[in-house]
Amino acid sequence: GAGVSQTPSNKVTEKGKYVELRCDPISGHTALYWYRQSLGQGPEFLIYFQGTGAADDSGLPNDRFFAVRPEGSVSTLKIQRTERGDSAVYLCASSLLVGQSNEQFFGPGTRLTVL
C-alpha cells in the first residue's frame, strides 16, 4: 500500500482481556514506531524497532505491553490484562532510516476502548 496501515481501526474490549493491534509499515521502511495518544494529548512514544529488534522500548508503560516485529516488516502491539486507562488511540509510524532529519509517516491509528 501507499501508506502505513493499522488494523483494526476500532477495538472495544472488556477490562482484563488481551488485545493485539497490527501495523503494516510503508514497504522498505526499516524503522517502525508505536505511540499512544490519549484524549486531548499529544502522541506519547512507546517503542521503536530498527529491523526486527526493539531499539528502544523505554516508553512502554509497564510489562503488560509488548510489541514484536518478527520479520522486520509488520508489527504487533500486544496488551495483556487491559485496564480502562489503556483506552486511547494507538498510532504506528514508519521511516526509511533512523536519523536526524528522517520523516516519520503515521498511520490512521487504532482506537482502543476498554470497558
Add this chain to the structure above:
Amino acid sequence: GNSVTQMEGPVTLSEEAFLTINCTYTATGYPSLFWYVQYPGEGLQLLLKATKADDKGSNKGFEATYRKETTSFHLEKGSVQVSDSAVYFCALRPGQGGADGLTFGKGTHLIIQP
C-alpha cells in the same frame, strides 16, 4: 528529560488573519524540531521541520524558525484559510543517540472562521 510546551487552544481566528502558535522545548544537545498537523478525520502529517539552529522550515505558507537561544519553534502563517482548521502538534527528536521517538506537545486546535 525532553519536553515540548505549546500554547493552549482552541485558537479561533477569522480568515486572512495572521497566525502564531507558540512552541518551546526542553532537550539536551541539538534536537530536530517538527510541526505536525492533523486535519479532521485524518492522520498526523508532517507540516515542516528544522534540524539545526537558525534553520527555517516552511510549507503551505507556514513557517517556523529554530531558535536555540530561546528554545523555541513558533509556527506562523501570514493569512490563514478555513482549510487550515486542524490540530497542530509541535515535536522534537533528540539530537544525540538514545531514543529516536518523537516527543510531542499537547496540540493546539486551530479554528478558522469565514
